[in-house]
Amino acid sequence: MHTLTAGRGLLFGGDYNPEQWPEPVWAEDVELMRAAGVNLVTVGVFSWARIEPEPGARDFGWLDRVLGLLAEAGIAVDLATPTASPPPWLGHRNPGTLPVDESGHRLWYGARNQFCPSSPVYRERALALVTDLAERYAGHPALALWHVGNEYGQICHCDVSAEAFRAWLRERHGDLAGLNEAWGTTFWSQRYGDWAEVVPPRRAPYLVNPTQKLDWARFCSDALLAHYRAERDVLRARTPGVPVTTNFMGLFKPVDSWRWAPEEDLVSNDWYPDPADPLFPVRAALTHDLTRSLGGGRPWLLLEQAASAVNWRPHNVPKAAGQLRLESLQAVARGADGSCYFQWRASRFGAERFHSAMLPHAGPGTRLHAEVRAHGAELRRLAEVAGQPVPARVALVHDWPSWWAMEEAGRPSDRLGVPDQLLAYYRPLWERGVAVDLVPPSAGLSGYALTVVPNLYLVSDEDAEALTAYVRGGGVLVVGPFSGVADPNGHIRTGRFPAPLRDVLGASGEEWRPAPEDRPVRCAWADGTPFEARTWTELLRAEGAEPVAVFTEGELAGSPAVLRHRAGAGVAWYVATLPHHDALAELTGRALADAGVSGALPGPPPPAVEAVRRGPVLFLLNHGDREARVPLAEPAEDLLTGARVEGAVTLGARAVVALRP
């Protein structure tokens, strides 16, 4: 990242699709980019058909000219391998490159993303193109970053994928006996006697084997990763000094980003919050923290966001004035070294003709473009933030295989969802201005005073042992319901639950009891103060832990709802229900006190104000519509305005300050 920001400061720009425009427009683009402070553009994401109009042909002339113009203007290029959208000729001549859905239907060209990740023909064609692209632009002064594919997530159920799945399964389970054992095929007469019988989870009359689906999810992520790696290796071999990224989509279910991120030189993300979601600032912060954490805390890049409205929700509300700036600075505050958009110039045609852009159809003399320019200019003032870390003492555990297994059909309740639980446990930390890293369950936790596990349905013995050792060594652990239930094959661990965490939690259970949805679950803290929860309860008993809250109604009246256990030098909490936000905030406060962790400010920031420290800079972001006043411990300079502030700072609606002592 340093090579990207050195001499440039924070990166600012967007996807640039010059192939949609006649050449005279390009010169105007570049001039307007300079005026807007753009210093990085992503070029070529969907340009396969333009570069290779027919099989084997190469037309790089236009790209030479575009890159030349950008280089002259000092604008760096994030050059994409255009392999996310093969041209129609590929699917037409080689229907096997087109993906097949779980019903066996082939998906056609005419949109984008139509490829089978396991197709050797697709792979060969893609790599041939990537090789020529890399050879052509190696050493080009504009080339600063490689962007492999786009938003990987394709899934294909074809016969070629089935063959690749079998090879993957052989690696994982050895022989058919191992597969039958892992998949539990004595259930419903599913025994496999020949590898040829083993297929992806295709459309079937009733619930499909959950381990077959879990392994399939693992395989699909790995198959795409193998393709990403193949492209990356071609690039690395030809342009060793140029960093490589691919744009993630945050908490995107099909891709196990913990396995992908170490394969990148720089982690980047695309982020399109839903303006109708009242919690979107919290969800954004969680997503940004995840992206930073995927890169091990190093700076990351916000590669795509909308300048205003998107076009792909049913009803697309524009961003309020100031929102573009607020959302961009939120990413910077949480470790991004650049804030880029989809896209530079709004398309006139195609499926995204109504998607906002940095340069709208109405041209540069617009409210939106004025905001873009002003923001580009003010990002220059934050140059010193580039490269700075966002240190955190709280870890939030998230695991993709556990997510896949937990949300499989046929469970006690589909009202319990992994992203919802992550957000529920993250929100009170965000509200207190407490910095959080996301971590996989296998992460070393010694640097964290508090570790929060909203849900870890599937856990390996080693990871459960590591969590136990963490607590005994002095860590504070909070574990949410329906955790520690299954082993890595998704088989239920027998005995009282959560079997592998029972000792450290000092409690165990015997029944998961989803609650009627028309009534709250009533609970009370030990001092009798009532609170409400919802959806989920468990029949538990304390085995050394102190019940800090109990259920107060129905068959579970008097039985523990929240437990706290001193184990070794640490403390472990278990939460057996879904407490309403206020109660979870109370619980979080107690766990933070156990861990001795405080937030970015001496006290919690006012409602809707986000407080986060990046290096020496304290960012305060007001996501609310009302003015908010934040007392300050020390005098500081607002890097965004140069103003000196002392005593307190008053933030208007959607205002941001970046305070350096």
Ligand code: GAL
């Ligand atoms: C992203 C994609 C972009 C564009 C954008 C529109 O998913 O990478 O190419 O389609 O969405 O919001």
